[in-house]
Amino acid sequence: MKLVHISDIHIHPDPILGLDPIANFRACLAYVEAHDHDADKVVITGDLTHFGREESYRELAGILAASTLKDKLAPRLMIGNHDHRETFVRLFPATSRDSNGFIQWTEQTSAGVFVYMDTVDQGRHSGLYCEKRMVWLTQVLDQVRAAGQKAYLFMHHNPVRVHVANADVIGILNEKELQGLLMQYRDTIAHMFFGHCHYSLSGAVCGIPYSAPRSTNHACWPDFSGQINRMGYGALAPNYNLCFVGPDSMVVHSIDFLDANKVKWKIEDGFDLH
Secondary structure, three states: OOOEEEEEOEEEEOEOOOOHHHHHHHHHHHHHHHHHHOEEEEEEEEOOOOOOOHHHHHHHHHHHHHHOHHHHHEEEEEEEOOOOOHHHHHHOOOOOOOOOOOOEEEEEOOEEEEEEEEOOOOOOOOOOOOOHHHHHHHHHHHHHOOOOEEEEEEEEOOOOOOHHHHOOOOOOHHHHHHHHHHHHOOOEEEEOOOOOOOOEEEEEOOOEEEEEEOOOOOEEOOOOOOOOOEEOOOOOOOOOEEEEOOOOOOEEEEHHHHHHOOOOOOOOOOOOOO
């Protein structure tokens, strides 16, 4: 199956770090509409808005309503630390929630079960996956395992330290407890998708591979100085990830959608094109 993974769109009426988040998100969607119309799913892993304000969610709803991404391609919307859970639910009343009110649900796909997780600790930039949420996830993963299927986890916050101080200090604070749970289901969890860090990431934790795209607006530069209050940004290409999910494989491409006009195409006879 073909999956479009977008994250950290930060809808806001004013520029953020000199960049227009609404124009950039529109450009991202336009590129997806033009080039990935054959995708099976589109998922946005949080930070839908910059301040969790009602007017920003209304703007997002209008953008999505005008988009050609409908039905199976209607973006699955998840929240991040810049969002406000109850305001989001009020503006998107069809939002799925678990029995404790967290924005968590599952979806059956041709690749397996997509598991959408709520890692938001309301009012804080750091994430939290509390005991109630872990009970829910355990039940879900038990069911997926019993059915002989694979699970694909989606969340906003990074569930592992990425060795960048300003990202790790606002990752999932109880990551060790969550990783303890993940370790028990290494045979069932095929891949994890997240955002939050604003730069492209890939790796593995507990033997489980993961990937993350940059923001569609203000991409960041990974800084290994160890300074918590230091963030690198600038005229860096935003992107989304295009994932090809096979029964025994995962291929992830980073699509720098604003750079598409820089591409030149060359067609040659034979096979030596490089």
